[in-house]
Amino acid sequence: MTDNKFLVGVYxxxxxVLKAVDKVRQSGIKxxxxxxxxPVHGLGHALGYExxxxxxxxxxxxxxxxxxxxxxxxxxxxxxxxxxxxxxxxFPFPTNIPIVFELxxxxxxxxxxxxxxxxxxxxxxxxxxxFDPRSTDDKFIVAIxxxxxxxxxxxxxxxxxxxxxxxxxxxxxx
Numbered sequence: 001m002t003d004n005k006f007l008v009g010v011y012x013x014x015x016x017v018l019k020a021v022d023k024v025r026q027s028g029i030k031x032x033x034x035x036x037x038x039p040v041h042g043l044g045h046a047l048g049y050e051x052x053x054x055x056x057x058x059x060x061x062x063x064x065x066x067x068x069x070x071x072x073x074x075x076x077x078x079x080x081x082x083x084x085x086x087x088x089x090x091f092p093f094p095t096n097i098p099i100v101f102e103l104x105x106x107x108x109x110x111x112x113x114x115x116x117x118x119x120x121x122x123x124x125x126x127x128x129x130x131f132d133p134r135s136t137d138d139k140f141i142v143a144i145x146x147x148x149x150x151x152x153x154x155x156x157x158x159x160x161x162x163x164x165x166x167x168x169x170x171x172x173x174x
Contacts, residue, residue, distance in 0.1 A: 065108060077096075
């Protein structure tokens with residue numbers, strides 16, 4: 001059978017959705033998620049999301065790339081295949097900077113992509129949860145988990161959504 005029941009409000013305009021999110025949150029209703037066809041400026045703030053802390057893993061992956069690049073260039077030029085070119089030392093620092101930069105960017109980019117996929121629960125075997133297929137075209141969807149709003153009746157939530165500008169309100173079982 002089904003695990004969760006969601007009340008889904010469908011909106012036409014991004015400005016109406018922003019005002020609706022504020023109105024719904026002020027009435028004490030917990031919003032599960034808002035699905036939009038394009039990014040809406042200020043929606044994360046309206047939903048009360050914190051700033052993402054993805055800078056810390058980005059720095060760590062970049063630092064790992066830098067260390068790996070220095071170890072790679074030191075090993076190949078100084079230990080594995082030392083060559084005396086023009087009387088220079090075996091590990092010339094300035095000539096390795098492009099390699100260090102490229103590996104730093106490579107490690108940071110791939111590390112951030114994998115971190116994002118893991119943190120958001122995305123992957124090739126994950127089936128996406130689509131509340132309304134029109135959310136990929138031109139409609140804005142506000143999904144409210146009825147299980148997390150047990151103290152508020154379904155009719156009150158539905159009325160709040162309609163009063164905030166929803167063109168339709170549906171129940172979706174997932």
